Amino acid sequence: MNKYLWGLLSAAFFLLLLTPTSSSAKIVEEERSLYQNVYIVKEVGMTCMRFRKKSHNDLSQSCIFDKHPKELVFDYYKLAMGATFFLDNPEDMLIIGLGGGVLVNHYKEIYPQANITSVEIDGVVAEMAKKYFGYTDDGEQYDTHVRDGRVFVKRALRKDRRYDFILLDAFNSDYIPEHMMTQEYLEEVKALLKPGGIIMANTFSSSALFHHESATYHKVFGDLYQIHFEDEKTNRVIVVSNQSLPEKETLLQKANDYKPLLSQYGVDTLRVFDAISDEINWDTEAKILTDQYSPANLLK
Amino acid sequence: MNTLVLLCAFIMGFSIMTVELLGGKILSPYFGGSVYVWGSIITVFMLALSIGYLVGGKLSLKEPNTRKYGVIFIVAALTNLPLVLWHAELSDWVFMQIEDPRYGSLVSSIILFLIPTTIMGMVAPYSVRLLVANAESSGQTAGFLYFVSTLGSALGTIMTSFYLVLWFEIDSILYGVTIVLAIVGIVAMLFPKPLPKAEKAELINE
Numbered sequence: 001m002n003k004y005l006w007g008l009l010s011a012a013f014f015l016l017l018l019t020p021t022s023s024s025a026k027i028v029e030e031e032r033s034l035y036q037n038v039y040i041v042k043e044v045g046m047t048c049m050r051f052r053k054k055s056h057n058d059l060s061q062s063c064i065f066d067k068h069p070k071e072l073v074f075d076y077y078k079l080a081m082g083a084t085f086f087l088d089n090p091e092d093m094l095i096i097g098l099g100g101g102v103l104v105n106h107y108k109e110i111y112p113q114a115n116i117t118s119v120e121i122d123g124v125v126a127e128m129a130k131k132y133f134g135y136t137d138d139g140e141q142y143d144t145h146v147r148d149g150r151v152f153v154k155r156a157l158r159k160d161r162r163y164d165f166i167l168l169d170a171f172n173s174d175y176i177p178e179h180m181m182t183q184e185y186l187e188e189v190k191a192l193l194k195p196g197g198i199i200m201a202n203t204f205s206s207s208a209l210f211h212h213e214s215a216t217y218h219k220v221f222g223d224l225y226q227i228h229f230e231d232e233k234t235n236r237v238i239v240v241s242n243q244s245l246p247e248k249e250t251l252l253q254k255a256n257d258y259k260p261l262l263s264q265y266g267v268d269t270l271r272v273f274d275a276i277s278d279e280i281n282w283d284t285e286a287k288i289l290t291d292q293y294s295p296a297n298l299l300k
Numbered sequence: 301m302n303t304l305v306l307l308c309a310f311i312m313g314f315s316i317m318t319v320e321l322l323g324g325k326i327l328s329p330y331f332g333g334s335v336y337v338w339g340s341i342i343t344v345f346m347l348a349l350s351i352g353y354l355v356g357g358k359l360s361l362k363e364p365n366t367r368k369y370g371v372i373f374i375v376a377a378l379t380n381l382p383l384v385l386w387h388a389e390l391s392d393w394v395f396m397q398i399e400d401p402r403y404g405s406l407v408s409s410i411i412l413f414l415i416p417t418t419i420m421g422m423v424a425p426y427s428v429r430l431l432v433a434n435a436e437s438s439g440q441t442a443g444f445l446y447f448v449s450t451l452g453s454a455l456g457t458i459m460t461s462f463y464l465v466l467w468f469e470i471d472s473i474l475y476g477v478t479i480v481l482a483i484v485g486i487v488a489m490l491f492p493k494p495l496p497k498a499e500k501a502e503l504i505n506e
Contacts, residue, residue, distance in 0.1 A: 034335045121334065148332025151401050158396075179328035291329045291388075292469035298462070 027053075029132075033124035036173055040132050042066075046073060047132055049100045049125070051173040061125075061171065062100025064133055070106075071266040076202055076235035077103060079227045081262055082272045083165060085254040086198045086239060086246060090114050090164035094156075094192070096149040096180075097170035097202075098126055101135025106265060108142070117143045117163075119152045121170070150179050153188050162194045168201040176203065178296040181213060182289050186220040196243045205236040209299040211286035214238075218280075219288050227275045239276075251276060304366070304491055305430050306448045308373070311484055312423045313452025315477045318460045319380070319420075320345050322470050323413060326387045330395040331405035340402070344409035345417050352421015359422065360429035366491045369430060372422050373485030377478045379416040384474040387412055424449060 025043035032038075036051040041060075048063040063073040072078050080103055090111055095104050098120035108116060118137065120126045123146045129135035137144045145152055149170045166189055170180050179185065189199060199221075203213060205228055217224050221240035228236035239245065255273035262269050287293065323341040324333070331337050359368070391408050398404040427445050432438045464473050 121332070148334050148401065150329060151332045154330065154395065155399075177328075177333050178325070179333055182329070184329060290469075291325075292471060293465075294325070295466045298466045 029128070031124050031128075033122050035122050038122070038124045038128055040128060049128055049132070062102050062129075062133060064100070064102060069134060070264060072102070072106070074235075075229055075232045076237065077106075078265075078267045078272060079229070079235060079237045079275065080167065080169075080200060080202060081106065081265065081267045081269075082227045082237065082239070082276065083107075083167070083198065083200050084110060084258045084262065085251040085269075085273065085276075086200075086241075087111075087165055092161075092163045092194075093117070093165045093167070094163040095119065095167045095169065096152070097168070098129055098135070098144065099169065099171075100125075100133035101129035102133060103167065103169070105134060110261065114164075115141045115143075117145065119145045119147065119149050119170075121146070121148050150177075150185055150188075153185070153192060157188060157191055161192065162197075163192055164194050164197045166192060166197070166199045168199065171202075174297050175209070176296065178294045179291070181216065181296050182291050182294050183216055183220055184291045186216065190220060190240075190242050193242045196241065199240050201238040201240075203236060203238060204234050206233050207299070209296060211283040212289050212296075212299060214282035215284060215286040216289045218282075218284075223278060226277050226279075226281075227272065228277065229271075229275050245278075248276065248278075302431060304488065305369070305427050306445065308369070308484055308488060309423060309427045309445055309449040310452035311480060312373075312376075312420055313449035313454075314456035314459075315376075315481060316345070316349070316417065316420050317453045317456035318464070318473065318477055319383075319413070319416070321457060321460045322465075322473060323409065325465070325470055326412070327391060327405050327408055330391045331401040331408065334401065336402045337405045340405040340409045341413070343406070344413050348414050348417030349421035352418040352423075353425050355418070356422030357425040357429075360426045364426065364429045366430065366488050369423075369426055370485040370487070370489030370491075372419060372426060373481050373488060375485075376416060376419040376423075377482035377485060379419050380474065380478045380481065383412050383416060384471060384478060 025041050027039055028042050028047075029040040030037060037053070039050045039053060041048045041050055045066050046063045047066055048060040050060050065071050065073060072081070091114060093107060093111070093114050093116045095107075095116065095118045098104060098118040101118070104116060104118055107114070120129075126144055126146055136142070149168075168176075168180070168189065170176060193199065201217070204210070205226075214224075217238055217240060221242070223240075223245055225239040225245060226236050227239065252273055255269040259269045289296065320341060323345075324338060327337050327341065331340075356372070359372075390411055394404050394408045394411065398407060424445070427449070428438075428442045431441045431445055433441070460473070468476070
């Protein structure tokens, strides 16, 4: 009996050590931007960017392990690596919502030949990405634009830019901004795709908004894949295209091909593959979000 | 009449803030949800209201009555109509002309909101004139009027941002505001126009 008790106690102690608490978190830099306060926090071997002071992991916008910067911290990063199953040597990639630039850094490694354009509304966030997260846009291939994603998309359409892959990852301290969840916006982004191009959106799966958001994607794109770990409550990514999406067998082939490469980032590609679903699991009657009706943050 | 004027001022306060808050949603597809978009909207509203106060005060000098008062509401409703009907086209046009979202949103705000908000701003000083009975109580009357109209603004702000956008589309809300302003205008016009009591007394004495 005593042995079990000790076992439990030491397990609890070990868990306590692992759990980030405010006492173990240290703010190394804090800067006020036009939109929010941006905090760089060091805690339990990680460097994180946050928009709020409180210490909850889910409030971190970006995190890297100090000793293993290649290894991905968040599940949603790993889900976003599922993009590799859908892409064949993309030439032009557009990332809307740079944050700490963790995903861009990895995409750069995986696709060294690709041109990558990143859009970030907050200049301070882009600066911090360079200072603390190893993000760089040196070289002709890479570009960082400090502006609102929706405005960038509209301007890019006028300039006839087209992309093979677009990642929608714009978040404020609440959720995705309301004007970047609407049918009109998604149609604009869809028009930016080359034929057969892929859009991946990082979203949440646990709110009233889930149904409206899914219905809106379905309205604009038709079939969609969702990638969502069963044991993880919050994050899911949506994958859509302007043409039909690849069959799961094709994806499995890619998941196998990328297994060695992505394992160095701590991504188990087969686990990500298993998390892909084409099931319609939302209320198909949910109201579509439009520029006229988009109370996103109220539905959340 | 006092109750009528107070109610009118309350509704106008409500309407102004409803339109202002929807302004952000109207402009964000073209110029983003950035701080400067809100900066443009607030600047234009403040500017328009200040002009409206000036003009409304001037208007109230010449034989103030509820008929003219009602006309202000009806004109406000009419000048709101282009905003409701063409905000998307107008914003799109400005977007095509001006690359910088700061000046784009500023110019759009001017085109969309300057005139209707100026008219709406005229209501406050005119209401004061209709309510003030004599010089001694004018401060108190104006204070109470501002209390009521700002209360309307507060309610308009919270109702729009918390509930109306959840229940209705932007255009439906804007049509609602336009129709309410027109109805209020008609009611005010039909209302008999007695001058405040003290002034009547002065006229009789003269």
